[in-house]
Amino acid sequence: xxxxxxxxIVLGHRNLxxxxxxxxxxxxxxxxxxxxxxxxxxxRNPILAGxxxxxxxxxxxxxxxxxxxxxxxxxxxxxxxxxxxxESMAYGLYFAELLRASTPVEDKNRELFRFFxxxxxxxxxxxxxxxxxxxxxxxLMAIQGFAPEVFVCVNCGRKVSDKISFSPAMGGIxxxxxxxxxxxxxxxxxxxxxxxMLTMTYEELKDITLNKYTREQLSEILSLFISHQIDxxxxxxxxxxxxxxxxxxxxx
Ligand SMILES: [Zn+2]
Numbered sequence: 001x002x003x004x005x006x007x008x009i010v011l012g013h014r015n016l017x018x019x020x021x022x023x024x025x026x027x028x029x030x031x032x033x034x035x036x037x038x039x040x041x042x043x044r045n046p047i048l049a050g051x052x053x054x055x056x057x058x059x060x061x062x063x064x065x066x067x068x069x070x071x072x073x074x075x076x077x078x079x080x081x082x083x084x085x086x087e088s089m090a091y092g093l094y095f096a097e098l099l100r101a102s103t104p105v106e107d108k109n110r111e112l113f114r115f116f117x118x119x120x121x122x123x124x125x126x127x128x129x130x131x132x133x134x135x136x137x138x139x140l141m142a143i144q145g146f147a148p149e150v151f152v153c154v155n156c157g158r159k160v161s162d163k164i165s166f167s168p169a170m171g172g173i174x175x176x177x178x179x180x181x182x183x184x185x186x187x188x189x190x191x192x193x194x195x196x197m198l199t200m201t202y203e204e205l206k207d208i209t210l211n212k213y214t215r216e217q218l219s220e221i222l223s224l225f226i227s228h229q230i231d232x233x234x235x236x237x238x239x240x241x242x243x244x245x246x247x248x249x250x251x252x
Contacts, residue, residue, distance in 0.1 A: 002063040003061065003071065005058065005061075006025075006027040006028075006029055007057070008027040008033065008056070009025065009026050009056045009116065009117065009120065010024070010025060010054060010055050011026045011032070011053075012024040012100075019041045019042050020037065020040060021037045022037075023035055023070070024100070026099065027059075028108070028109075028114070029110075030108060031103065032103065035067065035070050036069040038069060046072070047072070049075055050070075051073075052078065052083065053083060053089075054096075054120060055075060055077070055079055056075070056077045056117065057073040058073065058074045059072070059073045060072040079092075082120065086246070087129060087243050087244075090239050092120070094133070094234065094239070095123070095136055097234050097235065098136075098137070098140060098230075098234060101230045101232055101234065102144045109143075111143060119136050119202075122202060122206065126206060130215065131210060131215075133240075134222060135197050135202065138197045138222060139197070139202075141225070142198060146171070148171050148194070148225055149171060149172025150191060150195050153173060153175040153178055154167065155170065155174055155175075155180075160173055160176075161188070164185070164186050164188065165179045165185045165186060166225075167180060167183040168184070168221065169182055169228055184220065184224070186221065187213070190214050190218060193208075193210060193214055193218060194218070
């Protein structure tokens with residue numbers, strides 16, 4: 001039986017049999033891994049803590065003919081604060097779903113792994129999770145090779161300074177002459193934020209503030225853009241909306 005070691009984050013899990021779970025792990029060297037965590041639903045199982053959603057560990061895994069299984073794990077960061085807060089949890093699930101929807105199963109990608117790990121640290125720290133979510137969306141799309149064109153008109157290549165619109169289908173901004181049906185008008189402010197989110201680092205962006213209107217525009221165009229890039233409906237988007245409604249009702 002071949003053994004391998006890898007760092008990985010738990011992206012998802014589902015029950016198997018009476019006491020086991022199948023974990024979906026995301027690793028820098030092997031991309032997504034599905035592996036059984038045996039006996040993990042029993043108390044005091046040594047892999048229990050490392051099998052929690054979003055926890056980040058070093059795993060020792062046994063290769064199986066059909067399915068790999070986890071032999072040991074050593075936690076590097078449990079990200080328990082994400083699991084303690086419903087809003088963080090909703091965003092974490094959304095980030096994981098978007099990652100899974102946009103990445104092939106065995107795709108190795110160290111850059112993507114480092115980016116996702118950094119996002120999890122920020123999800124634990126940053127107050128404004130909605131802004132984090134917008135930055136994550138645009139940067140994730142760029143890393144996956146689907147960066148939107150936000151510097152020149154995606155149709156004619158000219159610079160665009162006013163009467164700007166964004167075409168989710170064409171994947172970028174359009175000038176006034178090229179504006180087509182289905183393109184959404186955006187303000188110069190929104191365009192400038194899109195450019196910053198694409199080119200600046202998380203560190204440079206984490207204190208950015210946005211007014212309500214810019215937030216709404218960004219949310220609308222990025223969600224339309226993502227729907228064009230990936231061909232499945234994301235279940236967690238509704239979950240975030242439900243959590244927000246709950247927070248408003250309870251005055252949080
Ligand atoms: Zn144009």
